[in-house]
Amino acid sequence: MAEIPAAAVKRLLTKHGSELRTSGTAVELAVAAAEEYVARLAQEASASAQRDKRKTIMDDDIKKARQVVG
Known part of the structure; x- marks a missing residue:
């Protein structure tokens, strides 16, 4: 089960992806x-x-950590 809310990730994808629709997968x-x-x-x-x-x-x-992980 996901710990990061899918709705928040979807909002980020929409916001930073030229507001294209995003599939559930x-x-x-x-x-x-x-x-x-x-x-x-x-x-x-x-x-x-x-x-x-x-x-x-x-x-x-x-x-x-961000410098190491990227």
């Missing part, structure tokens, strides 16, 4: 891709916080 694939990206981002940010001996992910951890 395309939305499902985009949701899966977004969830994978956020999971990788969280893993990298968590590793960054742990390297700095913290239990809290900070904004700098996310910034560093």
